[in-house]
Amino acid sequence: MNLGVLFSGGKDSTLALFKAQQTDTVVCLISLLSSNEESYMFHTPNIDITRLQAEAVGLPLIQETTEGVKEKELIDLERAIEKAKSVYNIEGVVTGAVESVYQAERIQKICHGLQVWCFNPLWLKSQEALLREIVEDGFHAIISGIFAYPLSEEWLGRSLDEPVINTLIQLQKTHGISPSGEGGEIETTVLDAPFFKKRIAVTDSEIVCDKYSGVYIIQKADLVKK
Amino acid sequence: MILIMDLNQTSLGSCEFCLPLYSIVSEIEECVIQHHTTAQSFSPYSKIILSGTPLMDTEYLDHVDNFHWLETCNIPVLGICAGMQVMGLAFGSDLIPCLEIGMTQITPLKENALVSRSFSAYSLHRYGICPSSDFDVLARSDLCVQAIKHIHLDLYGVLFHPEARNKEVIQTFVREGSTCSR
Numbered sequence: 001m002n003l004g005v006l007f008s009g010g011k012d013s014t015l016a017l018f019k020a021q022q023t024d025t026v027v028c029l030i031s032l033l034s035s036n037e038e039s040y041m042f043h044t045p046n047i048d049i050t051r052l053q054a055e056a057v058g059l060p061l062i063q064e065t066t067e068g069v070k071e072k073e074l075i076d077l078e079r080a081i082e083k084a085k086s087v088y089n090i091e092g093v094v095t096g097a098v099e100s101v102y103q104a105e106r107i108q109k110i111c112h113g114l115q116v117w118c119f120n121p122l123w124l125k126s127q128e129a130l131l132r133e134i135v136e137d138g139f140h141a142i143i144s145g146i147f148a149y150p151l152s153e154e155w156l157g158r159s160l161d162e163p164v165i166n167t168l169i170q171l172q173k174t175h176g177i178s179p180s181g182e183g184g185e186i187e188t189t190v191l192d193a194p195f196f197k198k199r200i201a202v203t204d205s206e207i208v209c210d211k212y213s214g215v216y217i218i219q220k221a222d223l224v225k226k
Numbered sequence: 227m228i229l230i231m232d233l234n235q236t237s238l239g240s241c242e243f244c245l246p247l248y249s250i251v252s253e254i255e256e257c258v259i260q261h262h263t264t265a266q267s268f269s270p271y272s273k274i275i276l277s278g279t280p281l282m283d284t285e286y287l288d289h290v291d292n293f294h295w296l297e298t299c300n301i302p303v304l305g306i307c308a309g310m311q312v313m314g315l316a317f318g319s320d321l322i323p324c325l326e327i328g329m330t331q332i333t334p335l336k337e338n339a340l341v342s343r344s345f346s347a348y349s350l351h352r353y354g355i356c357p358s359s360d361f362d363v364l365a366r367s368d369l370c371v372q373a374i375k376h377i378h379l380d381l382y383g384v385l386f387h388p389e390a391r392n393k394e395v396i397q398t399f400v401r402e403g404s405t406c407s408r
Contacts, residue, residue, distance in 0.1 A: 001236065023237040092282070094238070101348055101390060105328035108281060108350060112327065117282040119238040124246035124389060 001117065004028045004062070004084040005094045006077075006107070009050040011134050011141045011160065012096030012122060012180075014190040017057070018137065019121040020094040021195060027088040029054050030080050033065045034073065049189060049200070049218050056196040056223055060088065078110045085116060092117030098125055099182045127172075127180035131165045138194045144216045145187030146209075150175055153209040156216040160188060189218065198223040228257040228400060229271040233278070233308045235285040243278045246389040247306075247396065251275065254400045262292055273302045273403050275396070276309025278387055281327070281350055283308075290315045302380035302403035304396070307351050310374065310383030314355035317376070324354035324370040332372050332386060334365045339402055340382060340395050341365040341373050347386035354385055 005017045007029035020026050031050040054061035062084050066076035084090045093111055097104045097120045104120060111118035122130060134141060141160040146152070150171070158164055168179035168186075177185050192199035204220035230247050234240045244259045251257040255272075268274065279286060286308050293316040296303065305313035315321060326349035334341045341364055354370035357363060361383075365373035374383040380403065388395035 019241065020238060101329060105348075108327045112281055112325070112352075115282075117236075117280055119236070119242060119280060121238050121241040123242045124249070126249065 001025065001091045002027045002089055003092045003094050003117075003119070004030045004081065004088060004090040006096070007031050007050055007054070007061070008096070009053050009189055010096070010144075011139065011188040011190060012098060012130070014053075014096075014139065014141070014193055015130070015134055015137070016094050016096040016121050018193060018195060020119065024092075026059060026094070027090060028084050029057070029059050029061045030084050030093070031061060031063045032073065032077055032080060033063055035065070035067055049221060052200055052221055052223060053190065053196075056192075056198045056200060058197050062087070074106055074110060077107070078114065081110060081114055081116065085114060090116060092119055094119045094121065096120075096122055098122045098127070098130065098180065127178060127182060128165075128169055130180050131160065131168070135161060135165065139190055140192035140199070141188045141190045142216065143186055144189040144218075145214070146185070147187075147213050148175075148177055148183070148185040149212040151177070151185065151212055153207060153214055155186075156207050156209060156214055157205065187215075189216075192226070196226070199226050200224075227270050227272060228255050229265065229268065229274045230257055230259045231265055231274055231276045231309070232259055232261045233276060233286040233312070234261075235279070235283045239280045239283055240277075242280065247275055247277060250389060250393050250396050251400055254397060262286070262289065268295070268299075268301065271301065273304070273400065274299075275399070276303065276305040276312065278307035278309060278350070281352055284352070286312055287315075287321070296379075296381060299379060299381065302399065303382070304399045305381070305383040306389070307385055307387060310385050311353055311355055313381055313383045314357055314361065314374065317360040318358040319361070320356040320358075321353050322356050322370070323352065325352050326350070326367065326369055326385075329391070330367045330372075330386060332365050332367055334373075336362055336364050338364050338373075338375065339398050340384070345392065347372075347388065347392050348390035349386045351385055
């Protein structure tokens with residue numbers, strides 16, 4: 001089946017893409033560029049790096065802009081999926097939704113309206129299993145956003161590896177943090193994965209952080225040979 | 227050993243609708259996933275769960291004949307969404323168009339262990355069933371029948387997806403099985 005993947009450039013949508021490529025034909029990536037940092041639906045830090053990620057994967061990217069206003073951004077998403085349907089003949093959409101019924105319900109309704117399949121290969125997967133799978137599969141993801149106590153500036157830019165995962169799981173026990181960021185506690189950006197033809201090298205970055213809320217902004221990055 | 231019977235036409239659908247069941251069931255009892263077209267002997271299993279499918283996947287409706295084993299089934303079976311539809315169709319129920327996507331209020335109509343109080347559940351279906359006289363209706367939403375039980379056999383069906391927000395429905399079925407309706 002020809003599929004388009006809703007792609008934010010974070011760990012979940014990249015893992016969903018990886019899974020979809022193993023069983024079906026992914027023909028494009030679909031991203032929404034939200035100007036609202038608190039978008040209800042769409043991951044925001046470094047979303048503009050999706051163009052470089054798409055190039056690294058070797059897939060065309062449909063990138064639509066949205067003001068990120070609750071519910072109105074769904075119309076923008078529908079427009080993007082409709083475009084993927086007409087330009088790349090997608091028959092289905094793949095998302096990285098894990099636990100959010102809010103997100104899943106809205107995307108399901110859009111797909112139903114457009115008569116395309118909707119797949120959520122990570123749906124209800126345990127957060128710990130998801131994080132460990134990302135590391136075991138050889139993804140290089142960095143923490144590009146923190147939005148909850150006690151996460152602080154030193155977390156930004158760190159690679160998601162075994163010690164980081166173990167600490168996040170510990171923080172779930174002590175502080176109720178959702179280790180994979182399901183509650184919006186962390187955001188990630190994927191710089192490399194097994195199916196990337198090239199990896200992303202960050203050459204300039206900036207950290208903007210106020211206590212327990214901050215982002216790692218990639219100012220400049222290049223594709224380099226693996 | 228519990229059999230999770232996969233009703234999906236696609237591998238990605240199996241990921242989405244069978245793996246969450248596997249992770250809930252395997253915490254209580256050993257289980258395996260098998261596709262409905264390849265499952266043959268049910269003798270190793272103590273219970274069977276029939277999976278759901280994506281909204282666009284209705285291929286299982288072309289294979290209702292594969293589910294007539296339910297008529298003589300002597301172990302508890304729980305059909306979820308598509309699973310409840312095939313269970314109903316195997317006993318002459320009618321399939322009716324009924325679209326529900328998202329959280330839905332479920333109201334119990336008959337006392338039972340699976341759905342004992344009003345609650346909110348995740349629904350994702352284009353069809354429901356108008357159950358034949360072989361079934362008691364255990365619960366419904368505003369739009370359609372949401373839970374059924376065969377009047378003689380230990381066959382249960384839920385149209386909502388308990389794996390999303392109501393794991394206890396699956397856990398109760400796995401732990402109690404044939405005593406659910408008592």
